[in-house]
Structure formats: structure tokens, C-alpha cells
Amino acid sequence: MAASIERLCVHTMTTKPWSLREAVEGYAAAGVRGITVWRQHLESYGLAEGAALLRDSGLGVVSLCRGGFFPHPEPSGRQAAIDDNRRAIDEAAAIGAPLVVLVCGAVPGMPLDEGRRQIQDGIAACLDHARDAGVKLAIEPLHPMYADCRSAVTTLKQANDMVAALASPWLGVTVDVYHVWWDPDLEREIARAGSSIFSFHVCDWRTPTRDLLNDRALMGAGCIDIPRIRGWVEQAGFGGWIEAEIFSDEHWGMDQAAYLQQIKTAYLNHV
Ligand code: ZN
DSSP, X not given: OOOOGGGEEEETTTTTTSOHHHHHHHHHHHTOOEEEEEHHHHHHHOHHHHHHHHHHHOOEEEEEEXXXXXXXXXXXXXXXXXXXXXXXXXXXXXXXXXXXXXXXXXXXXXXXXXXXXXXXXHHHTTHHHHHHHTOEEEEOOOOGGGTTTTBSOOSHHHHHHHHHHHOOTTEEEEEEHHHHTTOTTHHHHHHHHGGGEXXXXXXXXXXXXXXXXXXXXXXXXXXXXXXXXXXXXXXXXXXXXXXXXXXXHHHHTSOHHHHHHHHHHHHHHHO
């Protein structure tokens, strides 16, 4: 069964050329009900102004992207990361976002298990702050091609292990099909994650991929079986927003209102 349009959320990074105001107005005009806000769009707009804009928009504010980047060779760098994540939690609370998504970080040359240890410690140091603010945190495992400098957490199993170790209702996972579609353990780990699945991101894997970061495809234009993964996620109990998160130089070069219509069509046909 097709996903209903009511569940579609779009990331401000998906329509990167738009300001926060243009995104809010463009999504509302297109009948998109949910928005995930990236910090750079919020920063350039202003936190208080952005919060007021979002509050008045009637859009569902789904999450703030992104916190994370915990590992650092120096303790001072790790503390700076914790401070920044606490600020992200405060920003999320200010804009009414119930969730901060964590791109956990990695340092080139640092062993990945050491990176994961530092990530776990960093998250642990933020959980009280998250609880006090009423904002949840979600670990988003990234595709292993980013293990050098973006995330030492590369599988849903590693994310689930961390959630189990920290055992807090304020910590869960984000399942992004782009990052986890290849994983032979995916179905099992999605079932294991269960109610700790806090968010679900979709786009597609373009063949050939021309750029490791900014060549994601519209849903249906790549090789990921998105309906199958959505089925697993929903079987695990997730019934929340379905978020279109598409980094694409090609699509950022288009008229963004026309592109948003393509996103809606791709969502209705291929999610
Ligand atoms: Zn994502």
C-alpha cells in the first residue's frame, strides 16, 4: 500500500537553495505537512525568528538535524562537541522539534571502536540535558563509505547496541534507507530496534553514484527497495513521518517548487 501524503516530511537540506521561510511557505503551498530543519537553515534565519515562523506555519516540526560529531583526539574537543550537542537540544526545544538526529562523527586515523566508545560517552553526557528539555536523540548509522570522517557508527546493529547499553527512553535510532539498504542484518536489526525507531529517512541510491555526498536520487530512481524496508519499519511498530532527505547537486540546480512536486510524485509511487 502506498504511503499517505499526510506522512511526508521534507528536510530543509532537500531544498537547500531555499531559505527557511521559502521552505516553510513552499512546503505548505505544496501540501507537505512536515518539516525537518537543518541547523544551517535555522542559523542563517535566526533562532527566535525561525521558531516563530515554524510555530505559525502549521507544519509538523519533525526533527532538528543534526547533532553528533562526538569523537575528537583531545578531551577539550570532546567537551566542545558535548556543549554543541546540548545547544542543538536547546535549539530543537525552541523550535518545537521533539528529536535531534545524530550524525555521530569519526576522526580519520582513529580506530573505529575507539570512535564508537567516544560517541557512546558523548551521548551519555547529553542524555540528562535531553530529558530536561523533553527532546529525544536518535543515532543515525551512516553508510560505511563515511566511516573515515562522518560516522564510526556504520550499521543499525552498532546503533542498537549503543541504545541498549545506554538504556534511556530518550535515545533511539534513525533508519535512513540510503545508509542501511545493503546490510544483510537489516530486517533483523529493524525488528530489534522496535519502538526505539524514532525516525525514518528516504531517498534512493543512484547507479553510478557520481559524488559520495551529494548525488542521492529521488525515490524510485535508484536500486533501493524502499517499500520493503518501510514494511519492516512499520512491522516493528513505527508509524511516524516519512522524511525525504535528498542531497543532490543536480536537484538543487532545479526550480525548487517544481522539484518539490517531483518529490511528492516519487513519494506516492515509490515509498
Ligand atoms: Zn538521514
